Amino acid sequence: MRTRLDDFISRISAQRDILNSIAERRPELPDGPILEIGLGNGRTYSHLRARFPDLRIIAFDHENGAHGSCRPDDADVVLGDIQETCMSYNGAAAAVAHADIGTGYPEKDAIIRQWLPSRIVAVLARGGFAVSGLELRHPELEEIPPPPSVEKGRYFLYRRR
Template identity: 35%
Template sequence: MSRLDSMLRRLTAQRDGLNWAARDIADLSGDVLDLGLGNGRTYDHLRECLPGRRIRVIDRVLQCHPSCIPPEEDFLQGEAEPMLNHLHEEGARFALAHYDFGSGIKENDVAEAAKLSPLIARLMVPGGLIVSGQPLVGLRRVEGPETIARDRYLFYRC
């Protein structure tokens, strides 16, 4: 499979998974957490499909498209671990989290996801969902939409 086809498959899975998760959490209270702003495409999509929810964002740098800049009070800039600890101390609670951190080096990305998994889990409301491009540990994996290949995108129920 070409890299272009692989990217299209990943983005389609991401969109379909987020849409499925947004419908699934409709009756839960709690905010949304976007881990990895990047250029802001996912953040923009979350704003569209969850218009009544506050969306908090963590990333090392703010380098997204100008139309996708989160409000200053919702963007936490820095390394994930201290930012997740800050949210915990603040008492933040999330019905949905999207995990999209990655350097492109699989071993490093898997190790970081494993390290951050318990910090994310403690922020989630009961029944909340985590949609992730990386495997998380210590969480209950669930099946996402049937349109997504089993290991293409991962879903966890808290």
Template identity: 35%
Template structure:
């Protein structure tokens, strides 16, 4: 498999899972996107969830101007500083859907990031809330339901609280 094949498979899994999740989430609760990047997945989320509140977390926004979330939905800064403040503001269990895509090519850094992020994600998700993730997480209060979604094993990860 070439790097192009691998990128296409990853993006396809991302899109398919965003479609899967947005057709299943509870009508109540916030939607969170961790990592705006180019704004591709944010754009997809907002097109699938019109009228829904989508908060986006990004430390260095550089997306296409069309894909910059409106005020006050873009939270600029490190997620490890922004998420605790967000939970304080909206309360535990405020999120119906979280999509996290903030990893890098450094696998050790990704494992550490997942360990730090896990308690914040558990705090954010409402009962029945969904987490889509670019990597595996250990989440004591969530079930790994990736295999129920049709995504190829290990390509993208889905959890339900």
């Protein structure tokens, strides 16, 4: 029987493998920062920081709650509800936006899926990559197959048209 632990491991390794695949495509990235949409404990922030040491990473969350070993400067954290802060963001358009804000509750995630795609498009440069734990349906976003190691439907990769 598949467990929540199995799902967690699958999600976490999908994040790592997709972020690594974007790092390998570095020459294709447009100029711009990386946006970490949902900072949480800072695990993926830490991975992004290691893979893209020369790029600014701006994190969005209700609070700067990352682990002390990988806590972004407060100047690089946009506090508040992502549904609003992405719309009021007036920084440079992003080379990469990673959104890990799924809840695991289908009815809650269905609501997030309604507003998240437009928020991603609002902050992402043309040619930029969007990575998300929730499917993003938007005409500006072209889905790209993730690395073969990623379980189907587990994590999603897009490029802005």
